[in-house]
Amino acid sequence: xxxxxxxxxxxxxxxxxxxxxxxxxxxxxxxxxxxxxxxxxxxxxxxxxxxxxxxxxxxxxxxxxxxxxxxxxxxxxxxxxxxxxxxxxxxxxxxxxxxxxxxxxxxxxxxxxxxxxxxxxxxxxxxxxxxxxxxxxxxxxxxxxxxxxxxxxxxxxxxxxxxxxxxxxxxxxxxxxxxxxxxxxxxxxxxxxxxxxxxxxxxxxxxxxxxxxxxxxxxxxxxxxxxxxxxxxxxxxxxxxxxxxxxxxxxxxxxxxxxxxxxxxxxxxxxxxxxxxxxxxxxxxxxxxxxxxxxxxxxxxxxxxxxxxxxxxxxxxxxxxxxxxxxxxxxxxxxxxxxxxxxxxxxxxxxxxxxxxxxxxxxxxxxxxxxxxxxxxxxxxxxxxxxxxxxxxxxxxxxxxxxxxxxxxxxxxxxxxxxxxxxxxxxxxxxxxxxxxxxxxxxxxxxxxxxxxxxxxxxxxxxxxxxxxxxxxxxxxxxxxxxxxxxxxxxxxxxxxxxxxxxxxxxxxxxxxxxxxxxxxxxxxxxxxxxxxxxxxxxxxxxxxxxxxxxxxxxxxxxxxxxxxxxxxxxxxxxxxxxxxxxxxxxxxxxxxxxxxxxxxxxxxxxxxxxxxxxxxxxxxxxxxxxxxxxxxxxxxxxxxxxx
Numbered sequence: 001x002x003x004x005x006x007x008x009x010x011x012x013x014x015x016x017x018x019x020x021x022x023x024x025x026x027x028x029x030x031x032x033x034x035x036x037x038x039x040x041x042x043x044x045x046x047x048x049x050x051x052x053x054x055x056x057x058x059x060x061x062x063x064x065x066x067x068x069x070x071x072x073x074x075x076x077x078x079x080x081x082x083x084x085x086x087x088x089x090x091x092x093x094x095x096x097x098x099x100x101x102x103x104x105x106x107x108x109x110x111x112x113x114x115x116x117x118x119x120x121x122x123x124x125x126x127x128x129x130x131x132x133x134x135x136x137x138x139x140x141x142x143x144x145x146x147x148x149x150x151x152x153x154x155x156x157x158x159x160x161x162x163x164x165x166x167x168x169x170x171x172x173x174x175x176x177x178x179x180x181x182x183x184x185x186x187x188x189x190x191x192x193x194x195x196x197x198x199x200x201x202x203x204x205x206x207x208x209x210x211x212x213x214x215x216x217x218x219x220x221x222x223x224x225x226x227x228x229x230x231x232x233x234x235x236x237x238x239x240x241x242x243x244x245x246x247x248x249x250x251x252x253x254x255x256x257x258x259x260x261x262x263x264x265x266x267x268x269x270x271x272x273x274x275x276x277x278x279x280x281x282x283x284x285x286x287x288x289x290x291x292x293x294x295x296x297x298x299x300x301x302x303x304x305x306x307x308x309x310x311x312x313x314x315x316x317x318x319x320x321x322x323x324x325x326x327x328x329x330x331x332x333x334x335x336x337x338x339x340x341x342x343x344x345x346x347x348x349x350x351x352x353x354x355x356x357x358x359x360x361x362x363x364x365x366x367x368x369x370x371x372x373x374x375x376x377x378x379x380x381x382x383x384x385x386x387x388x389x390x391x392x393x394x395x396x397x398x399x400x401x402x403x404x405x406x407x408x409x410x411x412x413x414x415x416x417x418x419x420x421x422x423x424x425x426x427x428x429x430x431x432x433x434x435x436x437x438x439x440x441x442x443x444x445x446x447x448x449x450x451x452x453x454x455x456x457x458x459x460x461x462x463x464x465x466x467x468x469x470x471x472x473x474x475x476x477x478x479x480x481x482x483x484x485x486x487x488x489x490x491x492x493x494x495x496x497x498x499x500x501x502x503x504x505x506x507x508x509x510x511x512x513x514x515x516x517x518x519x520x521x522x523x524x525x526x527x528x529x530x531x532x533x534x535x536x537x538x539x540x541x542x543x544x545x546x547x548x549x550x551x552x553x554x555x556x557x558x559x560x561x562x563x564x565x566x567x568x569x570x571x572x573x574x575x576x577x578x579x580x581x582x583x584x585x586x587x588x589x590x591x592x593x594x595x596x597x598x599x600x601x602x603x604x605x606x607x608x609x610x611x612x613x614x615x616x617x618x619x620x621x622x623x624x625x626x627x628x629x630x631x632x633x634x635x636x637x638x639x640x641x642x643x644x
Contacts (some may be wrong), residue, residue: 053226059131059228062239064197065220068163072177072207072215074254075287075488077240081177081208083163090133091123096156107153108136111143128198131226133158135182135199138305145254149637164364165201165208165303172257175293175324175484176250176424178206179302195219204302204591207248207486210423214490217245223246246498249489250289256280260290263617267600267609270634274318275601276612277325277465283473283569283595285503286482288422291302295321323331325599330428330462333389334547336565337411337457339471341398344410346515350401353518356380359393363452370396370452373398384519388525392456399455404446407454408434413509414471415481416463421506431462437534457547468567469597472544476569478590479509479516517588523569524587532566532611534628539576540618541583544568546608564603569595574622594621607633 072081105119117444165230203212220242280290417432453459490499547565570584598613
């Protein structure tokens with residue numbers, strides 16, 4: 001098997017159909033279910049058609065032939081989404097005498113646990129033809145066997161085989177993959193002209209939704225002759241052969257996803273944090289290697305038919321498990337945004353790499369004081385140590401030199417203020433304030449103090465985690481902003497490559513490469529200066545920036561809750577060398593093939609929890625034997641006393 005061809009067990013089976021519903025499953029799969037498939041075929045088609053042929057011909061109608069939905073694989077060919085056979089109980093109203101409805105509904109209730117009144121309600125709500133099957137519920141093999149062996153007790157009842165989606169990794173990728181569900185009445189009215197049918201499957205979230213047209217395939221069509229009682233007179237005539245759905249190969253690496261989730265969950269469980277995300281990307285092409293959002297949900301629960309009560313419970317959960325933290329909500333980016341301010345000041349000639357600015361405990365404007373995070377100041381700093389220490393007063397001054405509109409210009413260069421375009425639904429756009437934005441939204445001018453706050457990623461600034469990730473990817477690769485990519489290839493039903501999804505360049509940054517080289521060295525200084533504690537002790541060369549964002553409701557002491565960020569990249573020469581023990585030469589190159597980001601919401605910890613997440617992930621990813629995690633940093637404490 002080559003990288004361009006993934007062999008699928010459904011390949012041969014997808015073009016076959018079974019029983020009156022002609023569900024696309026292989027004959028071998030059906031016969032394997034204890035011989036039940038053959039028995040159902042006899043009950044529903046063979047026996048019915050035998051006597052129906054002698055009845056008076058009444059009606060010719062057309063009927064859809066469903067097809068199997070395309071599969072989904074990770075970048076290494078690991079199956080993530082498959083189709084599994086499941087039994088479905090339906091009722092044909094025309095074959096169920098009205099006087100028998102209650103008795104049959106009770107028998108179904110006894111077998112399935114569904115309340116009798118629910119069975120009756122589903123029949124009563126059916127507004128279509130009496131010759132259309134009404135879906136009642138999914139059933140297990142034993143229930144199907146009971147019905148098949150005593151059909152006289154279940155007049156009008158049909159047991160069919162359908163394809164149900166199975167997400168092989170469970171909750172690991174629910175926010176990425178999404179889920180499918182039965183088409184509702186509103187959706188059907190909107191989509192029926194596109195070939196959809198009642199009870200059809202529809203991608204409702206994640207890649208299942210955004211790649212619906214590719215995964216679904218094209219239904220076939222058959223002409224059916226029926227007698228006055230709805231029995232088939234003869235074998236149907238095929239008007240259009242079904243075309244199975246195409247499959248997807250993702251950029252996601254399951255092992256990287258597992259390591260990312262393990263690292264994030266470790267920190268969140270230790271702290272008691274409700275929401276967080278971890279992202280990994282190849283900055284050379286925008287391919288997403290991991291996207292973890294916690295808490296999560298089980299998309300298999302949706303595939304199996306989630307109840308309204310269970311669905312509402314998920315929606316009302318205050319931890320928001322349905323929310324993809326990476327893309328669906330926006331937060332102040334905190335000190336990670338100092339990348340924008342520093343790059344802009346260098347590129348606009350406001351400072352040089354050797355310029356030193358004095359950092360005081362605070363800057364004062366009128367009666368307002370804008371504090372340095374350590375409350376003492378650092379004395380004179382250049383861009384390397386200013387970024388390394390994450391000096392607030394240093395970046396206040398840079399923002400003041402730039403103005404709010406130039407700061408916004410450089411933010412846009414890094415991709416802030418608009419969706420990245422990743423192929424997932426519900427991406428937030430973030431906010432990059434300008435003078436015009438302030439006038440339109442607040443009917444006010446932009447004040448100097450607000451400009452200072454913008455320079456450190458606070459105030460009105462709002463970003464999504466994937467925007468922050470993408471900005472550091474552009475830093476790592478020398479100034480190319482790629483559209484984040486989740487799909488690598490599209491396969492036809494035979495497993496052959498139909499399309500290679502090419503990297504899409506959103507922007508080539510208007511900046512000299514030497515400026516970004518300076519900022520990469522400054523990002524390495526963040527680690528070597530031990531602003532990130534012992535991260536420098538890893539045998540891996542890491543560069544990046546931590547951040548703390550303050551927002552939410554103040555506590556009794558008047559303090560805002562805060563969240564933690566850490567964005568980092570690893571150069572192609574990941575391991576430290578004797579020739580470059582500090583790693584400075586490695587990070588100056590723009591050949592990095594890994595950029596990562598951790599974000600934890602409302603941490604309120606002694607240290608930067610996101611840094612500990614990244615550290616643990618890198619240990620797992622690169623097989624580092626020594627464990628440098630500092631669990632003490634994950635203890636709830638007054639973070640304001642020591643960090644930014």
